[in-house]
Amino acid sequence: MSTAVYRVNFLRAKARYNRWEEELKIVRHEMGWCVLYFKHHQKLWWARAEKTESKPGHHAYALKQIRMWEEFEKEALSLFRGKMLPNNF
Numbered sequence: 001m002s003t004a005v006y007r008v009n010f011l012r013a014k015a016r017y018n019r020w021e022e023e024l025k026i027v028r029h030e031m032g033w034c035v036l037y038f039k040h041h042q043k044l045w046w047a048r049a050e051k052t053e054s055k056p057g058h059h060a061y062a063l064k065q066i067r068m069w070e071e072f073e074k075e076a077l078s079l080f081r082g083k084m085l086p087n088n089f
Helices: 003-051 056-080
Strands: none
Touching: 003 056
């Protein structure tokens, strides 16, 4: 084989490697964003729970939603531990 063929194969392999590295970086960021999304929804439901304290049914539903989003966050943190980028999660 000529050196041009080796050079082309090397450049293709290098390009695939670079795309993989970029994709991995994006996915690691998305893991952190997922956790932040769950925290955001907890805060929204806490605010709604505070507004609906005079309505027991609405208040109970808001508390249920808070617990649900907390569970999502806990599970995401346990599944993503050691995989996502180190931030303040």
